[in-house]
Amino acid sequence: MTISSNPTASLVVVVGSTGKQGGSVIQALAESDKEYRIRGLTRDVSKPQAQRIATQGVEMVNVNLTADNADAAEAAFKGASIAFIVTNFWEHLDKAREVAEGKMLVAAAKAAEVELVVWSGVESVVEVSQGKYTHITAYARKSGVQLLIVQAAVYASNYHSAFALKKEADGTYTLGLPVGPSTVVPIIDVVHDYGLFVREGIESPEFGAGTEVLASGEDISVAEMAAQLGTITGKKVVYKQVSDEQYMAATRAPHHVALELLEMWKYFEEFRYFGDKDTHPSRQHLNRSPRTWADFVRAADWSSILV
Numbered sequence: 514m515t516i517s518s519n520p521t522a523s524l525v526v527v528v529g530s531t532g533k534q535g536g537s538v539i540q541a542l543a544e545s546d547k548e549y550r551i552r553g554l555t556r557d558v559s560k561p562q563a564q565r566i567a568t569q570g571v572e573m574v575n576v577n578l579t580a581d582n583a584d585a586a587e588a589a590f591k592g593a594s595i596a597f598i599v600t601n602f603w604e605h606l607d608k609a610r611e612v613a614e615g616k617m618l619v620a621a622a623k624a625a626e627v628e629l630v631v632w633s634g635v636e637s638v639v640e641v642s643q644g645k646y647t648h649i650t651a652y653a654r655k656s657g658v659q660l661l662i663v664q665a666a667v668y669a670s671n672y673h674s675a676f677a678l679k680k681e682a683d684g685t686y687t688l689g690l691p692v693g694p695s696t697v698v699p700i701i702d703v704v705h706d707y708g709l710f711v712r713e714g715i716e717s718p719e720f721g722a723g724t725e726v727l728a729s730g731e732d733i734s735v736a737e738m739a740a741q742l743g744t745i746t747g748k749k750v751v752y753k754q755v756s757d758e759q760y761m762a763a764t765r766a767p768h769h770v771a772l773e774l775l776e777m778w779k780y781f782e783e784f785r786y787f788g789d790k791d792t793h794p795s796r797q798h799l800n801r802s803p804r805t806w807a808d809f810v811r812a813a814d815w816s817s818i819l820v
């Protein structure tokens with residue numbers, strides 16, 4: 514299928530359409546046998562990425578989704594059956610701003626009478642990140658919108674970088690994290706698969722409003738990630754538990770962000786990324802299998818990373 518222009522087809526408005534999650538949502542809905550019209554939101558419809566999406570039949574709309582721009586957000590959601598909402602912490606590194614923007618998006622979707630709000634908040638990280646997602650999720654629950662939560666696992670692509678894989682003097686590559694080697698994380702190839710889970714959440718009778726989908730291809734230990742990366746690429750890759758100080762320095766992020774990343778890993782080690790929730794049920798009604806870490810490794814080009 515392709516994206517519909519039929520006015521009777523459900524309209525899905527996608528926040529972050531030019532990004533990894535939103536782009537994946539558009540791709541997955543375009544592959545559906547159900548008919549959807551899609552409106553993609555971006556701050557710049559003229560950029561090449563936005564224009565590429567428009568050629569698929571997506572209506573690309575310019576809007577700056579900041580907290581003081583609620584009216585424009587509401588206008589952008591007008592007529593939608595479904596709104597996909599994601600916030601973007603990494604661009605401004607400001608938690609208060611992220612929470613304000615997330616709440617604004619929920620309120621705007623409600624004001625526009627959207628029937629289903631799909632929210633990409635990850636809940637397990639909340640305790641350590643002073644509730645940034647809980648605030649938005651709690652607000653969304655209280656607001657009375659029909660809410661489907663599709664939580665993204667750890668991106669496999671976070672480790673597809675020379676930055677995450679340090680080359681040692683002896684030519685070995687180390688995957689260094691501040692947790693023990695048996696720490697297990699759920700992993701997702703976000704661009705390839707995140708939308709698959711959103712589609713499942715929207716279309717499968719097992720999910721829908723009031724439910725939660727945990728989007729991950731598999732659960733894998735950090736040591737196993739390093740081992741599989743080595744086996745598949747034929748390079749020597751080892752997992753190394755680094756000290757908290759080493760880890761924070763290696764992130765090269767501002768102190769408060771490095772500290773948050775460190776606390777996240779400590780939290781994953783102790784409580785796991787999705788807490789005690791099982792990821793398997795969320796993979797039961799997908800239209801195809803999501804990629805495992807090994808699948809991601811095989812599909813990616815490592816030549817400029819493991820040189």
Ligand SMILES: NC(=O)c1ccc[n+]([C@@H]2O[C@H](COP(=O)([O-])OP(=O)(O)OC[C@H]3O[C@@H](n4cnc5c(N)ncnc54)[C@H](OP(=O)(O)O)[C@@H]3O)[C@@H](O)[C@H]2O)c1
Binds near residue numbers: 603
């Ligand atoms: N890395 C991980 O392992 C991981 C795991 C789970 C969740 N997350 C979360 O995922 C979120 C990021 O999602 P992503 O990976 O899809 O991000 P991304 O690829 O960086 O894309 C960000 C999108 O947000 C849009 N955007 C940013 N500011 C905007 C604004 N003011 N108005 C309108 N649009 C705006 C951008 O659109 P334009 O630039 O075109 O305007 C872009 O499409 C973050 O909150 C992150 O914490 C990350």
Ligand SMILES: *[C@@H]1O[C@H](CO)[C@@H](O)[C@H](O)[C@H]1NC(C)=O
Binds near residue numbers: 577579
């Ligand atoms: C979006 O709004 C923010 C905050 O008002 C501003 O700093 C930024 O320049 C705006 N971006 C665009 C593309 O209008």
